[in-house]
Amino acid sequence: MTMLDVQDLHKQYASQGGRPGGGVFGATFQLKEGELFTLLGPSGCGKTTTLRSIAGLETPDTGRIALAGTVLFDAALGALVPLYGRDIGMVFQSYAIWPHMTVFENAAYPLKVGRRRIGSAEIRRKVTDVLARVGLESFIDRPSTQLSGGQQQRLALARALAREPKLLLLDEPLSNLDAKLREQMRHELKRLQRDTGVTTVYVTHDQSEALAISDRIAVMSDGRIAQIGRPRDIYNRPSSEFVAEFIGRTNLVRGDLAADVAADGTADVVTAAGALRCLFPVATSARRGLAVVVRPEHVTIHKQDAPADGSANRLDGRVESEIYLGELVEYVVATDAGAEFFVRTAPGKPIAIGERVRLSFAAEDTVAVAP
Amino acid sequence: MTGQQLGVAAPVRREKRGFAPFGMSPGVIALALVLLALIVPPTIFLIQTSVHETNADGSFGALTFRYFTGLFDNPRLLDNLANNIVYALGSAAVAIAIGTTLAWIVERTNTPMRRWVFLLSIVSLGIPSVLYTVSFLLLLGKAGPINDLLRMAFGAGGPTIDVYSLWGMIAVEGIDFSPLAFLLLSSVFRSNDASFEEASLMSGAGLWKTFKNITLRLATPGILALLILVLIRAFESFEIPALVGRPGRVYVLTTDIYDSIQTQVPPNYGEAGAFSIVLLVIVVAMLMLYNRISRRAERFQTITGKGFRPRVMDLGKWRFATAGALVLLFAILIGLPIAIVLYASFLPYYDGVHLATLPQFTLDNYRHVWAGASFRGSIGNTIILGVMTASIVGPFTALCAWLAVRRVRGGALLDQLATMPLVFPAIVMGVAFLHLFLHLPFPFYGTLASVILASSVRFLPYGMRYSYAGVLQIHKELEEASAMSGARQTTTFLRVVLPLVAPAIVTCWLFVFLVSVKAVAMAILLVGPGSQVVAVTLFDLWDNGQVTELSAMGVSWTALMTTVSVAFYLIARRYGLQVR
Numbered sequence: 001m002t003m004l005d006v007q008d009l010h011k012q013y014a015s016q017g018g019r020p021g022g023g024v025f026g027a028t029f030q031l032k033e034g035e036l037f038t039l040l041g042p043s044g045c046g047k048t049t050t051l052r053s054i055a056g057l058e059t060p061d062t063g064r065i066a067l068a069g070t071v072l073f074d075a076a077l078g079a080l081v082p083l084y085g086r087d088i089g090m091v092f093q094s095y096a097i098w099p100h101m102t103v104f105e106n107a108a109y110p111l112k113v114g115r116r117r118i119g120s121a122e123i124r125r126k127v128t129d130v131l132a133r134v135g136l137e138s139f140i141d142r143p144s145t146q147l148s149g150g151q152q153q154r155l156a157l158a159r160a161l162a163r164e165p166k167l168l169l170l171d172e173p174l175s176n177l178d179a180k181l182r183e184q185m186r187h188e189l190k191r192l193q194r195d196t197g198v199t200t201v202y203v204t205h206d207q208s209e210a211l212a213i214s215d216r217i218a219v220m221s222d223g224r225i226a227q228i229g230r231p232r233d234i235y236n237r238p239s240s241e242f243v244a245e246f247i248g249r250t251n252l253v254r255g256d257l258a259a260d261v262a263a264d265g266t267a268d269v270v271t272a273a274g275a276l277r278c279l280f281p282v283a284t285s286a287r288r289g290l291a292v293v294v295r296p297e298h299v300t301i302h303k304q305d306a307p308a309d310g311s312a313n314r315l316d317g318r319v320e321s322e323i324y325l326g327e328l329v330e331y332v333v334a335t336d337a338g339a340e341f342f343v344r345t346a347p348g349k350p351i352a353i354g355e356r357v358r359l360s361f362a363a364e365d366t367v368a369v370a371p
Numbered sequence: 372m373t374g375q376q377l378g379v380a381a382p383v384r385r386e387k388r389g390f391a392p393f394g395m396s397p398g399v400i401a402l403a404l405v406l407l408a409l410i411v412p413p414t415i416f417l418i419q420t421s422v423h424e425t426n427a428d429g430s431f432g433a434l435t436f437r438y439f440t441g442l443f444d445n446p447r448l449l450d451n452l453a454n455n456i457v458y459a460l461g462s463a464a465v466a467i468a469i470g471t472t473l474a475w476i477v478e479r480t481n482t483p484m485r486r487w488v489f490l491l492s493i494v495s496l497g498i499p500s501v502l503y504t505v506s507f508l509l510l511l512g513k514a515g516p517i518n519d520l521l522r523m524a525f526g527a528g529g530p531t532i533d534v535y536s537l538w539g540m541i542a543v544e545g546i547d548f549s550p551l552a553f554l555l556l557s558s559v560f561r562s563n564d565a566s567f568e569e570a571s572l573m574s575g576a577g578l579w580k581t582f583k584n585i586t587l588r589l590a591t592p593g594i595l596a597l598l599i600l601v602l603i604r605a606f607e608s609f610e611i612p613a614l615v616g617r618p619g620r621v622y623v624l625t626t627d628i629y630d631s632i633q634t635q636v637p638p639n640y641g642e643a644g645a646f647s648i649v650l651l652v653i654v655v656a657m658l659m660l661y662n663r664i665s666r667r668a669e670r671f672q673t674i675t676g677k678g679f680r681p682r683v684m685d686l687g688k689w690r691f692a693t694a695g696a697l698v699l700l701f702a703i704l705i706g707l708p709i710a711i712v713l714y715a716s717f718l719p720y721y722d723g724v725h726l727a728t729l730p731q732f733t734l735d736n737y738r739h740v741w742a743g744a745s746f747r748g749s750i751g752n753t754i755i756l757g758v759m760t761a762s763i764v765g766p767f768t769a770l771c772a773w774l775a776v777r778r779v780r781g782g783a784l785l786d787q788l789a790t791m792p793l794v795f796p797a798i799v800m801g802v803a804f805l806h807l808f809l810h811l812p813f814p815f816y817g818t819l820a821s822v823i824l825a826s827s828v829r830f831l832p833y834g835m836r837y838s839y840a841g842v843l844q845i846h847k848e849l850e851e852a853s854a855m856s857g858a859r860q861t862t863t864f865l866r867v868v869l870p871l872v873a874p875a876i877v878t879c880w881l882f883v884f885l886v887s888v889k890a891v892a893m894a895i896l897l898v899g900p901g902s903q904v905v906a907v908t909l910f911d912l913w914d915n916g917q918v919t920e921l922s923a924m925g926v927s928w929t930a931l932m933t934t935v936s937v938a939f940y941l942i943a944r945r946y947g948l949q950v951r
Contacts, residue, residue: 096852100870110856
C-alpha cells in the first residue's frame, strides 16, 4: 500500500546576490508502508527542501503530496493542510530539544498539544513506553539540558514517535554525533524503525549511511532525482555519471560506443585505456563521451606473470603507490595506456611499488553510463 | 471541472495571505508605522525649528537660514568644537587605558578577586551620573580633600588642582566610562584564542613579536571600535560638561544647545536647533565609521569553536601586585566617590573634609529627603519612568527582534527603524521632542507621559540590541519542532518561544530601567513641575548649592539602584547572557 505519494514537486527559491536560488524541480516518488526511504545528495541538492515540504515547513510552488490517501498539499486544487494538522513526526538536525522542559515534558508535548485530548495517565504510559524504546526510561524526570548529544538524539526520536505518527521524517539525524556513536546509532535507528514499522523519510549527505540504513534510496542532484533504487542497485548499477561518482569510490574512463545497446545489454566501449566490455543498465544509443565506471574493489590485481582468470577486461600497468587501510589495501596503478586506476583488495598480496601488474575485472562490474 | 477548480482554487490560495502590501503582514506594517510615528515627527520639528523664525507664541515664522549662518560667523563654534575634540579624545584615552588594564587583569591573569570586577562594574551602572560627577567635584574641588592633601604636602602656595577645566572634564568622563569600557573590552580579550598565539610561538616568533603581531593585531579592531564609541559618547555627554565645564567657562556643543534654551531669555530655539543639527551630523558620521569597524571586529571574533580556550597567565607572586592595582582602581572608581557623598550626606553643610565635623553628624538630610513631598514625588516619578520605559521597550523590541531574526518579510526594516534613534544625542532628541510637544494641540509638554514617550524612543536601540542577542540564541528548529508536534502557532508562541525569550526580555528590561532612570540630558528639557525625576532633581540641587541634600538623596537612590543592578547581574549570569 502506498503510504506517501509525492508528485512533481517544485519549489524555487528566490535568487540572492545574482546567484540563482536553489530548490526542487519536479521530485516524484512513492513510499510503501513501513519503508525506510532515503533522500541522498550533496548540500544544496534539494533533499532538505523536499523533506520540509512534506513536513509542511515549506510550501511548494506546484505539485501534490498525499499521506495515506489524504491530500496534504495540492497546488492544482489549492489544498494545503497546515503543518500542525499533519500526522507526521520529525527529528531535526539540531535535535531541537527544548531546554526549558524535562525529558518527560519534551516527549509528552506532542500528546498534549494535539487536537486529540488524552488523559494524563494515558500520556504518562505512552511517554514511558516510547522512552523505554529509546533507552531513556531512567532519565524521565531529568532536565533535558543534562543529556549528552546521543541522549538528546534519542529523546528527539522519542518525541517524534510519541504520538505514533503515520510518517517519520529524519533530517540528517546523525550528523552531529561523533563517528563511533554514529555507527552505533545507525543500527539502533534501523532496529527501531523495523520494530515500530513507521514509514520513514531519511535525509543525509553521507552515502555510506544511506547504503547502510535504507530500503530504497533517491539520489538527488541540483533539485532533481537522479536515480531511485535499492542500495545495491544504486551502488552497482548507477544510472548516471553523477550517481556513480557520488556513491563510493570509483574509477572512471571515457569512451565511445559504436552501436545501440538495449537495457541490461553488454557491448564494447573504446576508451583511452583500450576497449572495455561494459554493462548498460539503461538502453543507450551509439555516442561519444560515455563514462565507464568500475568500483576499486571489483578490480583484481595480479602479478604480471599470473595466469589469466577469465575476466572480460584486462589492463597492464605499474603500481604507483599503496595505502594500507587496515581491513584492505588500496593501490594506484598507472596503466600502459595512461589511465589511472584505483584497486582495493585484501592485504597480504606480495606486490611492491614500481612493480608491473595486470588488472582484471568482469563485464558486469564495468558499467557504462551517460554523462 | 478541473479547469473550473483551477480557476477558483488559485485565487483562494492567494486570498489566504490577506492584505499584504510589499508582502508584509499587517502586524509587521503596524509595528513599522508605530516606529515611524515615533521617530519621524520629532525629526521634522527639529529641522523645521532650525530653519524658521520662532514667534513669541512658539509657532513657526518666516523661513530663515540665519541660525546656521550665525553659527558659522560665531567664533565660539570653532572654539567649542575644539574643546569637544580635546575632551572626547582625552576622555577616550583615560577610559581605554583603565578599561584595557582591567580587562587584561581579569581575562588573562590569575589575579585573586578578579571575578569581583564584573559585579563592581555593573554596580557602577546604577550610580546616577550627576551624583558621580558631583562626587568628583567634591573630591577635587578647591576645598576638597585632594587639594587639602596637596596643600599639606607643598604648603599654601603649592600646586592645586582646578577641576573646573578641560582636564577636570576629561578625568571625570574618562573614569565614568571606564567600567563600561572594561565590560566591552573583556569580551575582546576573551575571544582571543590562545592557539593563535601558540601558533605564532611555534613559528619561531618571540613573546614580544607574538604580542605585537598577533595579540595586539587581533584586538585592534575591537579597541578601535570601542574608541569611536567612547568618542561618540563624549560628544553626546551632557552632565559632565554642564556640571564641570560650564562653571569653568569651558563650553561644548551639548552645553551650547542647553544654554540656548534654558539660559537665554527668551529661549533661542532656532540656535538650539542649528547646534543640534551640527551635533547630529557629527554623530551620524562617527556611527557610520563605528559600524564599519565593529563589523570588522566581529569578523575577527567569530573564530571560536572547538578547542577554544583563552590563555590565563600565571603571574606568580606578582598576582598580589595586580590585585593591589584592582583594589586601588576600584577605590578611585567607586570607593572614594561613594565615601565622599556618604560623608557629605551626614553634614548640616559641606565645606570640605575635616575631623572636626564628626560631632555634627546628623540624619536630618535623609529625614528631609524622605519626608519632603517633592523629593518623594520625584523618586516616585523616576520609578514610574523607568518601569514604564522598560516595560514598553522590552516586549516591543523582543517582538521586533523576533520578527527580524526569523527573517519575516519587513523584519529587517523593523530592526533598522528601532535602531535609528541611536543617531540622536540625548540632548538633541530632547530638543526635537520639546518642539514636537510644544506644537501639539493638546497640553502634553511637561507631563510624565511625555517624558516616558521620549525616553522609550531614546532607549529603543539599546533594548533592540539586548533582545536581538537573546532571540538569536534560540535555534529556529526549536519552534519548528513544536509545529511538527501538532501545536498551532499560538501554542508554539506561548509554550516554546515565550519561555525561551523570557530571560532576554528580563535582562533587557532591567538594563533599560537602569539606564533610563539615570539619564539627565533629555529629561532636563522635558520635565515640568509635576514630572520631576531624580536625575534632574539632583542636577537642580547642585545648581542651588544644596550639596548635603543632594548627597542624601543620591546615596538613597544609589542604594536602591545597586539592589536592582545586583539582581540584574545575577539574572544575567543565571541565564548565561552576556552583560553589555
